[in-house]
Amino acid sequence: xxxxxxxxxITAKRDRGELSDSQIDxxxxxxxxxxxxxxxxxxxxxxxxxxxxxxREISRWTxxxxxxxxxxxxxxxxxxxxDKHSTGGVGDKITLPLAPLVAACGVAxxxxxxxxxxxxxxxxxxxxxxxxxxxxxxxxxxxxQLESVGxxxxxxxDGLAPADKKLYALRDxxxxxxxxxLIASSIMSKKIAEGTGSLVLDVKVGTxxxxxxxxxxxxxxxxxxxxxxxxxxxxxxxxxxMSTPLGRTAGNAIxxxxxxxxxxxxxxxxxxxxxxxxxxxMLAGAGVTxxxxxxxxxxxxxxxxxxxxxxxxxxxxxxxxxxxREKHVVNAPSTGVLTRLDAMAVGMAAWRLGAGRxxxxxxxQDGAGVVWHARPGDKVAEGEPLFTLLTDEPExxxxxxxxxxxxYDVAADDSAYDxxxxxxxxxx
Numbered sequence: 001x002x003x004x005x006x007x008x009x010i011t012a013k014r015d016r017g018e019l020s021d022s023q024i025d026x027x028x029x030x031x032x033x034x035x036x037x038x039x040x041x042x043x044x045x046x047x048x049x050x051x052x053x054x055x056r057e058i059s060r061w062t063x064x065x066x067x068x069x070x071x072x073x074x075x076x077x078x079x080x081x082x083d084k085h086s087t088g089g090v091g092d093k094i095t096l097p098l099a100p101l102v103a104a105c106g107v108a109x110x111x112x113x114x115x116x117x118x119x120x121x122x123x124x125x126x127x128x129x130x131x132x133x134x135x136x137x138x139x140x141x142x143x144x145q146l147e148s149v150g151x152x153x154x155x156x157x158d159g160l161a162p163a164d165k166k167l168y169a170l171r172d173x174x175x176x177x178x179x180x181x182l183i184a185s186s187i188m189s190k191k192i193a194e195g196t197g198s199l200v201l202d203v204k205v206g207t208x209x210x211x212x213x214x215x216x217x218x219x220x221x222x223x224x225x226x227x228x229x230x231x232x233x234x235x236x237x238x239x240x241x242m243s244t245p246l247g248r249t250a251g252n253a254i255x256x257x258x259x260x261x262x263x264x265x266x267x268x269x270x271x272x273x274x275x276x277x278x279x280x281x282m283l284a285g286a287g288v289t290x291x292x293x294x295x296x297x298x299x300x301x302x303x304x305x306x307x308x309x310x311x312x313x314x315x316x317x318x319x320x321x322x323x324x325r326e327k328h329v330v331n332a333p334s335t336g337v338l339t340r341l342d343a344m345a346v347g348m349a350a351w352r353l354g355a356g357r358x359x360x361x362x363x364x365q366d367g368a369g370v371v372w373h374a375r376p377g378d379k380v381a382e383g384e385p386l387f388t389l390l391t392d393e394p395e396x397x398x399x400x401x402x403x404x405x406x407x408y409d410v411a412a413d414d415s416a417y418d419x420x421x422x423x424x425x426x427x428x
Contacts, residue, residue, distance in 0.1 A: 002026065006040040013047035021060050028064035032163040041167065042174045049179035055226070058181045062227055065189035068163035072139065072195040074110060077146055081108045082282040083196040085187050087220070088120035090208040090347035091245035095123045095153060096259035097267075097275050097297075098282075100305035103150030104296040105279070107286040110146055111153040112160070112194055114168065116356045116364065119208070119347035121250065124155055125356075129253035129322055129366035133315030149308045161189045173359045178210045180220050188227040198234035198285030200278055201225070205424065206243030208343020214239065214424065225428040234285045236428030240274060241420050244376055245343040247271045250350040251369015251390065253321040263303040268375070270422055272297070277423055324367030324390035328397045332380040336410045339417040341376050345407025349400040353391040365392050370400075377417050380410055 002022040009027045012019055019027075027044065030036040053061065074081045082102060086092055099109040113135075116122035124135045135155040137145070145152045156165060164186050171177045171186075191199050201224055204210070205217035221237035228235030247268040249258045261267040262275060279293040296302045310317040332338075350356065354365035371388040374380050386408075389400050411417070 006030070006036045006044075010040060010043045010047060013044060013051055016051045018054060019057055024057065024060045025064050028061070028068055028163045031166065032068045038170055041170060042176075045167070045171060045174060045176040045179065045182060048181055049176045053181035058185055058223060059227065059230065061181065062185040062189050062192070065161050065163045065185060066193045069161050069193065070159040071193050072160065074108065074143070074146065074195050074197070077108050077143075079106055079108045079150070080198070080286040080288070081110055081146075081196045082198045082200065082286040083110055083112075083191060083194065084200045084202060084278055084282060085191060086202040087183065087187070087204050087210060089204040089242040089246060090120060090343040090350070091247045091250045091255065092121065092204070093126060093247065093255040093259045094202065094271065094275055094278065096126065096256065097262040097271070097302065097306070098278055099151040099153055100263065100309055101275065101279050101293050101296055101302040102282050103305045103309075104301040105283055105288060105291040105293055107283055107288055108146045109151040109282075110142065110194055110196055111151065112156045112190055113153050119344065119351045119356060121252065121255065121350070121355065123153060125364050126252045126255050127153060127315070129256055130310060130315040130317070131319040131322075133310060133313050137313065145309070145312045149305060149312050151305055151309050152312075153309070154313070156190055161193050164189050180216070180223060183210070183220060184223040184227060188224055188231075192228065192231045192233060196233065198282065199228055200281040200285060201235065201237035202274075202278060203237050203239050204242035205239055206241050206343060208245060208347050209242035218425065218427065221427045229428070236281055236285065236426065238277065238281065238423055239425040239427070241422050241424060242343050243420065244341050245346045245372070246274070248373070248375070249369060249371050250346050251355040251367070252364060253323070253366045254369045254371060254390070257321055260306070263297065263306050265297055270375075273422055322366040324365065325392045326390070326394045326397075328389040328401075329385050330387040330389065330401070330404065331383050332386040332410060333382065334410050335382045336380065336412045337414040337417055338374045338376050338378050338380050338408065339411045339414070340409040341372060342407040345404050346370050346372065348403035349389065352400040352403055353389055353396050354393060367392065377414065377419060
């Protein structure tokens, strides 16, 4: 491999130049080995955020991250595989009911998930609130569980795109999460290396998403669909609204409880709608068109897979969920209709209550978070509970309440409420 140095590569991107294939290959390999340190990669990540990458650079960066580790192969499984990835939102617990639901329909789901980034929750953080549940599985354990249960949600192993594992943690604490080339290559390097046959991307757009406007979200979705398609993975993307948080909870244990409600045939309508929309895309990508996932929610088979999946990873699906020690109720300021609930405000409040982390490696509180008792379009009554804030540390309430200020509107009637579609667009 041609030799370069970190300053040369940083300078090239700082000055709006294109990185060559050999520069990209070298810097990813050197960072993985520790020859390029976090400070240098932070500078390069910021240069990429500010100056972007072209199609060739993003593709090569993705390939280099895949080449930093192993590639998995699920082709010998007795059923086809499909996976889903969300770019992150508030109250986005969709993976939890979705994986067992798709498995109940006959498609294996190898779901490699992550931890919380900033104000957005992490699937692994949520599941770790289940007593005993473990995120780390060996490749053999993962393969065995896919064959026996049909679904697995776990952390990416150390051998899978190790360059991304280092860079993923770094992005969270250097304000470079939003860079489209880094988001696209991070997601797709893991998904391609993982070996799934088909992939559905849930690209969030709105105040609570990293992509605030539809054009940037569409750019990200298109970039990822192209990366997947070029690699031979059947890939589609849905652009979905994240101006309003999903469901009625943002946290860890409380989102697990809400997911179980969905698997039991209930749960918030928006969570059910998006779960079914993504399930149908995953099934279509895997070539399964004769099963309606709604039936599998109704007949309890998705719940059966959930329980088996949790047990297979040493969790107890019957154990009571951990609860926060302290709570604070926010009452509706007036009688009327809730016309707006800002996802970012809710996400920041949940983060400040302890549901998320300020820097990589921080602990999260299982029971912390926000429950909202009304969704936009719902009637509310003055003095009745609108939010319940949950934490183990009551000194966190003040900053969480500050996050919610200005984050919702109550109008005298519903004339100010404009319902937006949950699924905005489909790409691929």
